[in-house]
Amino acid sequence: MIGGGIFGLFCALTLADAGKSVVVIDRGPVWSEASAVNAGSLGVQNKLPALVPYTLWSWEIWETLAERLGADIGLRRDGGYKIAMTEAEAERLDAVSMQQKALGLDVRRLTQADLRRTAPWISSDCVAATYSPQDGYANPTLVGPALRRAVERSGVEILDDTAVEEIRSGDRLGVVTRRGEIQASKIAITSGAWSGRLAAMVGVRLPISLDVNMVSVTESARPTIENIVTHARGILTLKQVANGSCLIGGGWQGIGTLENQRKEVSYDQLVHNLRLALRVIPGLERLNVVRSWAGYEGVTPDSLPYLGLLPGHRNIYCAACARGGFTLGPLMGQLLGELISHGETSKPIDIFNPGRFAHVAA
Template sequence: MSTPTHFGGQQRQNVDVAIIGGGIVGLFTAFLLARSGRRVALFEQGEIWSEASAVNAGSLGVQNKLNPLVPYTLWSWEIWQKLATEFGIDAAVKRSGGYKIALTDEEAERLGHSAAEQARLGLTVEMLTRKQIEKQAPWLSAEVTAAAYSPDDGSASPTKMGPALAKAALACGVQIFSRTPVFDINPGPRVEINTSEGAYFASQLAITTGAWTQGVGAMLGATLPVELDVNMVTVTEPAAFTIGGLVSHARGILTLKQVANGSCLIGGGWQGVGTLEDRRKDIDHDQLVQNIRLALQVVPGLRRLNALRSWAGYEGVTPDSLPYIGHLGGQENIFVAACARGGFTLGPAMARLLSELISKGRTTLPIDIFDPARFEND
């Protein structure tokens, strides 16, 4: 529990670690730190688990990550697979395997190169012949000229993960302040965090604010450029056939999977419309049609299904598409972990790295390439 103190007539709270942002990175970090005995307070401007972590497509993709992220993705997968047994968190994690597909000769060549490089980095992945594709994945279209298969692709349920993770965090004593935006931060040995509900003090502060990280970094004078993606996802009615794995595309423009009730989820980073300022997350119908057409081209069986709903959500992207993980603005006690592409897959690894950095000052895997200061002089 936090220690309330009184200052200038106002109640102030002291905690060991304050965390800003209640998505997968913030909540998981809060859980890990509280579990190891830290007093943790988490501030969320809206409801916890209501932004990217809640509305994503649930793909736990290893093949669709940038090469430098492969070791981190594999590590994250290990954590995902232990969630239920080690932490009692049931997120319907499924290691279904996955097919990264190509539709043209050029894409097939690109796929071959990337599969070879990913295998070199430790990923279990093999290129399938056309015959093997027909045998293993007859639901893929004859237009699929090549596919790389990895048994390590899979999925989890964002709708299960959120409540289960929040419950686990609360059970460890994390104080969660929903509808409590942080609007100002004063660094120092005890960081002052000014929120809509008053000021709080913490020995350490973690910023896990996803797409909002540029603005939160600016509160500390840090340069953390973030581009906004407004990703769209579509869900169909349940299918009578089975898609046996996660489907991704050599050019990163499609993700497709079937979830437990038989519905298919279609995504791939096609862009909707909106900004952080106007808070809109609207569907762009031209983009959506292209997304669906591509899905039908790859899995023709989808033609028989009605689309039930499409939605969009914010994803923050850095200029080099690698996340920010590390100390912020030269402050020893302020940290950031945000903006991983495919951050649902990578969330547990990011939280583990961040919690290690906060509690031990070092990390299991190196984080130099994620240095938050790397764009300071651009």
């Protein structure tokens, strides 16, 4: 496994449960990139319709995860509101929620009066909203260490601070790191935003663009916001977590590239993110933001993840770049583990085939 974020660790766990010998190799400490710095939303309403069934399946794993890991992971499933501030956004909200409902999501359209009654902390400027009891969140800083412990308990070896510099394909399959060469019978690229670079090492061009997402956290306040809040245009996620702090995200872009390894907050963009949050929940104006940060997220051309064999290879796999990959990670990792160990998966994965965009370099 090259990459120990949520995709890699769930894949490792599935393989170990199937009796396979597994090594997870990470260039940093495992769980230090997107999986560690994300906003923790486990929204279903904010997923592309094609991903709704997968998000609901992934939630089945989330629901039993605390028990499986034997640890508190800050999981809450109190439902969520998805709001619209304009008539055009309301139309979009309706169109998407109807598609999501047809795919199994429990989602209801609310009138403004419903919204005032059930969530008076949301601004009356919101012209429309939908509610789903199936949205929730977890705490990435609790999930990571607990997952790592479970992975290690299952017999998986984890190599931190071990960047893979070369992948050897063909008869002598293996990876080259500064610690030396590691032989393998199968390799999984679960390297998040870096997965394109790893695929290029075996002659596959895997298109991935880079988002530098930002998240902010406020000082702690009296519990008021009972549900996660998302936006019809995908530009806001908001929740109040157990210690009373509010986490504000929404895919507003920071500054950085994979080359310069910078992940910096863009104050120009952050202002828009925070203003929007204030417009939606005016009570936030009493709170100071105590920290903002940014992290890398890889994005595919159709915003659906890659999951499957790399084209031209029989034993090199990839799972990476889901929009909302913290939510989907447990399922994506598990499906990759099933594919590697049994050659088939419990859920259909054709739409995620890396071959839909990947090319074998000439």
